Amino acid sequence: MADTVHNTLDPQLNRRGFLKGCTMAAAALGLSETMIPKLVEAAAAAERPRVVWLHFQECTGCTESLLRASHPDLAHLILDVISLDYHETVMAAAGHQAEEILQKTVTEHAGKFILVIEGAIPTKDGGIYCKVGGKTAMDTLAEIGPKAAAIIAIGTCATFGGVQAASPNPTGAVGVMDLISGVPVVNIPGCPPNPMSFLGTVLHYLTFKRLPAMDSLNRPLFAYGRRIHDHCERRPHFDEGRFVEQFGDEFHKAGYCLYKVGCKGPETFSNCPAVRFNDVDVWPVSVGHGCVGCTEPNFWDTMTPFYDRLPMVKIPGTGIIADADSVGTKVLGVTAAAIGIHAAVGIGKRLIKGKGNE
């Protein structure tokens, strides 16, 4: 039953495509080419890891980007490498049949299957804001999560809560990391993340039987170890002080740095400038739009406004929202006025009372 997608939708992954995909993943992982045969061997092993893919509070964009990558071999490779037992978007089964497969995989392969989570988990009001098959996302995760060998949280929603967790976070959405302990969690954030980062993580696990090295936010270092800014093709324009002043101006046309129109590359860890997207070697900055920082925690709250450098200052209780420098200038002005008054009072007092007896 397990291999529905592979058998019915894609019988045609040729060897050339297979090797190409493995090579791309090895490059993304930073492995030497001598490791490629091992990767291929692991990927071609008869016993493929069972994968259960659960959708919670999300838009399915991560799945879409994975399956509809312009390089079809990539999606095929992923589906060839793993045995995708349960995936609500692509599986043929529905209803009780689907639930049965899920239960079967989880019980028969307990402690061995990989659980992929796409989407945030709402926790407010008992988690009622996301239900699949009559069960809340919270309950499903609590039931299936501890039985997995490892959990891959794909996309910013599953890792850090994403847009659902943006202030005021009405449904109390959180990422997998906040609810699961005891099972290793790999975070592949991004909106959507690069399919290569997901494939690289899976192949690393298959080849080396362990998870890749990760940063303190559980992001694999091979994909999230460097800042976008430090690998950006527009970086020389930054150092040389050549900036786009506004979208569409002559500097924009000349391909200058997008720093002044709010690019969050300096604050964002991802392999976008190196691995790029869609097999046509593009990524947001290469086509003239700044990075919005989608791989970072709380990016909807901290990276907005997307076209300014810094978040706005919100003064609680007043409804005042202003940029940091205008608030700073005003406070400085008030301080200067206070100093002026203080000095004037001192001088006035002296004029009236005389110098005193110091």
Add this chain to the structure above:
Amino acid sequence: MYEKHPCWSILLRLFHWMFALSIVVLVVTGFYVNSPWTNTMLESSQSWPMAWMRYLHFVAGYVFSAAIIIRLFLYIFGNQQERIWDILPVTRRNLRNLWKTLLHYSYIKEAGQHDRLGHNVLAGLTYIVTVFAAIVQICSGFYMLYPEAAFWEGWGVAIFGNQQSSRYIHHLLMWWFIIFAMIHVYMCIWNDVKRPEGVISSIFTGDKFTHTKA
């Protein structure tokens, strides 16, 4: 008659000027780095304004950090005026001084002879807050400078969450230093006018003067 007393050690004066000058450089270059006001329209001019500004910012940042290390050392091992117990409003003597200073600064009651040679407690407290703010600046600054170093990455994520939040706090706290510097300079001039202890020259010479009844 005035009597001259050594008050500030060479190390404290060194701290003060390292701190003051680095803050000036950090604020100017920091404004540039946040919002570069020039645009090098000439290709291949090789003037690298942003690279230079960042370089100066980092050098000044190291001077700033070294200054803070000196001040923290002096809080514990400095002379009587420099130690933290001379400032913290936890003893009766310090609380009294804080109250008298507040009355004095608001022109309500003239303070008589100082009960101490060093900082009054209000000034000392402000400096402690500034040192604390400086430590936050150092943490956020090094987190942004060395984003891939495990030490700074771990601390940075724990304290600030992400790079952007640390940039935001780094920028907001800069305004504290600007406002602090303005008030600090004003209060020093004010004290120099009100009291004949020579507070301004003391940061150059290290000596203060007290009135003696002779």
